[in-house]
Amino acid sequence: xxHDHRPEILRYTAFSADPAGGNPAGVVLDAAGLxxxxxxxxxxxxxxxxSAFLTERTGxxxxxxxxxxxxxxxxxxxxxxxxxxxxxxxxxxxxxxEFTTPAGAVPVSVVREGGALLATLTSVAPHVEExxxxxxxxxxxxxxxxxxxxxxxxxxxxxxxxxxxxxxxxATRERLAELDYDFARLEALMRRLDLTTLQLVWRxxxxxxxxxxxxxxxxxxxxxxxxxxxxxxxxxxxxxxxxPEAAVLTxxxxxxxxxxxxxxxxxxAGDARIRVSGTGTRIG
Numbered sequence: 001x002x003h004d005h006r007p008e009i010l011r012y013t014a015f016s017a018d019p020a021g022g023n024p025a026g027v028v029l030d031a032a033g034l035x036x037x038x039x040x041x042x043x044x045x046x047x048x049x050x051s052a053f054l055t056e057r058t059g060x061x062x063x064x065x066x067x068x069x070x071x072x073x074x075x076x077x078x079x080x081x082x083x084x085x086x087x088x089x090x091x092x093x094x095x096x097x098e099f100t101t102p103a104g105a106v107p108v109s110v111v112r113e114g115g116a117l118l119a120t121l122t123s124v125a126p127h128v129e130e131x132x133x134x135x136x137x138x139x140x141x142x143x144x145x146x147x148x149x150x151x152x153x154x155x156x157x158x159x160x161x162x163x164x165x166x167x168x169x170x171a172t173r174e175r176l177a178e179l180d181y182d183f184a185r186l187e188a189l190m191r192r193l194d195l196t197t198l199q200l201v202w203r204x205x206x207x208x209x210x211x212x213x214x215x216x217x218x219x220x221x222x223x224x225x226x227x228x229x230x231x232x233x234x235x236x237x238x239x240x241x242x243x244p245e246a247a248v249l250t251x252x253x254x255x256x257x258x259x260x261x262x263x264x265x266x267x268x269a270g271d272a273r274i275r276v277s278g279t280g281t282r283i284g
Contacts, residue, residue, distance in 0.1 A: 007031060009042060012083035015225035015261035015278035017116055021254065022261035023225035024283060025083040026051030029091070031066070036073070043068035049215055049223045052080035058100065065099040069218030074196060076103040076162030078121060078227015078276055085110050085119040086280045103162040120266075120277040121227065126161035126235030135193060139166060142186035143198075143214075149175045154203060154242065161231035161274050163196035165213075169203065176202040177256050179212055179222065187216035199229040199236075207243065209233070211253045224254040225261035227276045234265040234274035245269040 007028045016022030026046040031039060031053035043051040047070055056064040065084065067077040085097055089110040094117060097108045104124035111118055131139075136156050140147065145168075150156070154169030170176040179200070186198070197213040204210060211233070213223040223229075230251050237243040249265040266275040 007034065009046070010087050011046070011283040012087055012280050013283055014079035014082040014086070014227065014280040015253070015263050016259070017279050017281050019281055019283045021259050022278075022280060023079040023223060023254070023259070024048045025077075025080040027080070027084050027087045028053045029084075029087060031055045039066065040068050040073070044070040049218055049220050050074060050077040050080045052077065052084045054084065061095060061097045063097070063099055065101055067101070069215075069220070071217070071219035073102075074163060074218070076101050076106070076124075076228050078162075078229070078231060079225050081106060081108060081121050082119045082227055082278050083280055085121070086117050087282075089117050089119070090282070101162065106162070116279050118277060118279050120275050121231075123161040123231040123274045123276070125272050126159065126232060126274055128157050128159045128236055128239040131156050131158050131166060135189065138189050139168065139186070139198070142182045142189060143168075144181065145175070151203065154201065155240070157236055157240070158193070158195070159199070159232035159236040161228065161235050163228045163232070164194055165197050165199045165229045165232045166193070166195050167199045167201060167233060167236050169201050173202050173204075173210065176200055176210060176212060179214070179256065181214060183216045183221065186214060190217045197223055197226055197229050199226070199233055201233065207247060208250050209252070210255070211251050212256060213253070222257060224257050224259040225263060225278070226253065227263060227278070230263040230265050230276045231274040234267055234276070238267050243267055
């Protein structure tokens with residue numbers, strides 16, 4: 001046990017330059033002396049949707065990273081990856097990083113644009129799969145959505161780019177704004193399907209989307225800005241032909257929670273991986 005080790009716990013928000021926007025994450029840049037129990041306790045104490053822990057430095061700009069929600073370890077977390085990259089860039093300067101995550105290797109580049117730091121993560125290889133009709137019916141029941149609330153042009157799918165997300169598209173912005181779901185029922189379904197969040201989306205235009213992410217398996221009602229789901233959505237958009245082979249999508253998230261943030265999703269021709277970019281800032 002290593003409970004006597006007291007690491008410095010940083011707090012950052014990702015996908016917004018405003019400390020009151022985006023998605024907060026805890027960041028521990030030196031977690032080598034922490035065991036799993038202690039990392040989970042820190043994540044629970046912070047109460048953010050996820051916190052990131054660098055457990056080992058494996059080379060120049062290369063680290064092993066683990067992610068914990070208040071309830072459990074998760075295989076990959078986009079906003080905590082961005083937050084960690086920004087924390088390292090503030091300490092060591094912008095540049096190239098590589099994180100070894102439980103889901104695989106995730107390169108991140110950090111550059112300075114107009115005085116602000118911008119981080120871009122590159123996902124692991126993504127994939128998209130069908131969702132069983134019975135599981136879709138259960139998800140809609142837990143959300144209290146009707147089939148008519150769905151946009152038929154964006155069919156339901158399970159998308160993965162480091163973590164699994166059920167993508168459901170709302171037919172109207174109003175439907176997306178009214179989120180009041182059965183926490184226990186949705187959590188049970190998500191655990192059975194090994195889902196990290198639901199990616200609820202409304203399409204404003206060809207390359208602009210509004211999204212929300214219920215996250216009951218993490219012990220929080222909703223995630224304010226979800227990089228892993230944004231990457232999965234990029235794979236979904238490509239798979240279904242909603243975007244060309246090379247495209248830049250803008251995802252707005254968090255406004256309905258009072259924590260607006262912006263995630264930029266880039267698709268590149270000839271590369272299946274998805275790139276997600278965002279800024280961020282230290283809290284406090």
